[in-house]
Amino acid sequence: MGVDVLELALKRDGAEARARLTPLLAKRAxxxxxxxxxxxxxxxxxxxxxxxxxxxxxxxxxxxxxxxxTATQWYWLDAARTSALIDSPGFQEFGLRHIGADRLAALMPDVGGHAGECRFYNCTHRHEPGCGVLAALARGEIAESRYRIYREIFEEL
Ligand SMILES: Nc1nc2c(ncn2[C@@H]2O[C@H](COP(=O)(O)OP(=O)(O)OP(=O)(O)O)[C@@H](O)[C@H]2O)c(=O)[nH]1
Ligand SMILES: [Mg+2]
Ligand SMILES: [Zn+2]
Structure with missing residues (x-):
């Protein structure tokens, strides 16, 4: 999706985790x-x-x-108060019920990035002729696993 992922072992290697996170947390909340x-x-x-x-x-x-x-808490990372970290209560389940099926592609940048190439403005990217998403999938520009996830969530919604 164009999102960087860091794998960290906070307990086994706290020093390394700190070193890798510090530059990412600077000058922002x-x-x-x-x-x-x-x-x-x-x-x-x-x-x-x-x-x-x-x-x-x-x-x-x-x-x-x-x-x-149980409550969201703001922490300053530095005395100058330029960087902050916000701890939040965890959730048990992550739901997507508030999203309409027609909005799903736009929320998956790697999939929806090709929606502008579809022949029909209300294309669902599943079976329509002239679908830009299916064409990109065929060219290998969208990962099969990501397209499968799009289909599964689309059906659920
Ligand atoms: N081995 C290992 N254990 C971890 C790591 N991070 C957290 N834990 C353990 O996981 C358990 C839960 O950690 P918390 O920091 O309380 O988790 P949380 O996300 O704040 O949970 P909530 O406050 O309930 O949302 C604790 O026993 C931690 O010690 C990690 O990187 N490696
Ligand atoms: Mg916690
Ligand atoms: Zn389409």
Whole structure:
């Protein structure tokens, strides 16, 4: 999707995680978002010396987080107050119910980037003739796995 992904081991290699995150967090406010138990508060504590954000153990029974953080909290990363990190309560499930099927392609940049090439303005990119998305898929410019995800979510919506 044109989004960079960093894999970090906050507990095993905190120093490396800090070094890689520090330049990305500079001069902006960053919202930490993710399911409960993902390690959001662990990351905040790693980056903010006196944060003391509460960290929860993963529930053995449910294999999920326990919603340890219950309120959104703003932390300054530096004394000059130019960079901030925002810890947030985790979610158990991520829903897309608020999105109309006709808006889905526009929200997946790698898929929707070719929608302007479709013959029909209301193309669903599934079976229409002259579909720019299907053409890009055939040329290998859209990953098959990403197009499959588009189809699956489209059907759900
Ligand atoms: N091994 C390992 N464990 C981690 C890592 N990050 C977090 N944990 C552990 O995962 C558990 C949950 O961490 P939290 O930081 O409380 O997770 P959270 O995302 O803030 O959870 P909520 O506040 O419930 O949304 C704790 O036991 C952490 O020690 C990591 O990078 N590696
Ligand atoms: Mg938390
Ligand atoms: Zn199309």
């Amino acid at each position: 960053t919202l930490v978002l993710g399911p409960s138990g993902a390690g959001k508060s662990t990351l905040v504590n790693l980056m903010v010396a006196d944060a003391k954000a509460q960290i929860g153990e993963i529930s053995q029974a449910l294999n999920t987080g326990r919603h340890t953080t």
